[in-house]
Amino acid sequence: MLQDSSPSPAAPAPYSHGVRFYPAHLVVFLLNHLAARGVAAQQALAGSGIGEDEMRVAATRFSVLQMVAVIRNAIRYAPDAALQVGTCFNASACGIFGFALLSSPNRRALLQAILKYDCLIDPLTSLRYAGKDCWAVWQIEPKLACAPTDPLYRFVVELKMSCFKSMVRDLYGDGFEFKSIRLRFAAPPHAAEYMAIFNCEILFEQERNEIVFSEMQTIKERPEADAITHAMMLELCEQSLQKMTRNATAAGAVLMILLGCSGVFPNIDEIAQELAVNARTLRRRLEAEGTTYSEILSRHRMQLALSYLRTSDLNNNEIAARLGYSDATNFRRAFVSWAGAPPSHFRPAGDLAGP
Secondary structure, three states: OOOOOOOOOOOOOOEOOOOOOEEOHHHHHHHHHHHHOOOOHHHHOOOOOOOHHHHHOOOOEEOHHHHHHHHHHHHHHOOOHHHHHHOOOOOHHHHHHHHHHHOOOOHHHHHHHHHHHHHHOOOOEEEEEOOEOOEEEEEEEEOOOOOOOOHHHHHHHHHHHHHHHHHHHHHHOOOOOOOEEEOOOOOOOOOHHHHHHHOOEEEOOOOOOEEEEEHHHHOOOOOOOOHHHHHHHHHHHHHHHHHHHOOEOHHHHHHHHHHOOOOOOOOHHHHHHHOOOOHHHHHHHHHHOOOOHHHHHHHHHHHHHHHHHHHOOOOHHHHHHHOOOOOHHHHHHHHHHHHOOOHHHHOOOOOOOOO
């Protein structure tokens, strides 16, 4: 098998992924968890570009790429770490975002704050609210170009679920419970830990990643609610969001839309419409950044392909269909052009899945 030197199948949030914007909490919590399991800091930080001395500075911030590098190390040494680490994310660990939630004067304000500002603390997943009748339904989707079969995909979803449980208990008390959790991936070896943490029905290999709970649990007075404090926290959140978006790129915005698509990808006119610009303006902005829509789409498809090849038993026809190619031949031709080798060279040793 050829040496696999292709890009890692992980894409950043919509902002500049190399910018050190995010607080150190996730990296610190991961290092603490790994240390308790006998993993040295040097091993946990390998390949991240983070020095051990930086971990002693509370104001240190990290980039998306650095966070993903540490997560990949955690997956190697402790595949179930996300479930435990997520429980560390109480409101205070989420900074101004956490206090904006705690001070929310009503349910509507709380929902708006979560949906708009969750990206300040989590560049790895996105949340969507899809409540119906008396049930709250929160959908989780990784902002990563990786397949549901990829351990990285599972890790960030597990982390988000565990963080979410910790946060809602801060908001509504330790008695708060989920009704069910639905997940796109298959049950992992540590699936038994889910029940211990979430204490609800767990369904694997579903269409979406969803958390479901009764809205009745959210209809209660909270002593921390304060409209004035909430307004102050929202102002600070907005300032942070504006600072983040100053690092945004047109390519990143396009990529974010593609990350939400499966199988059928939009053309540049549809992308431009969603971004509220005309296609000519979008092409010009992408050109100024040294790229094109076709290059972004091709790279995204190939990163997804690598993830499927490395982590699933899908054959080339099945992968082609998931990536929007008409057949395996067109997929193989595009893949060879991008990676310089056929798909078979990137499958695990002994896996000869054909067309």
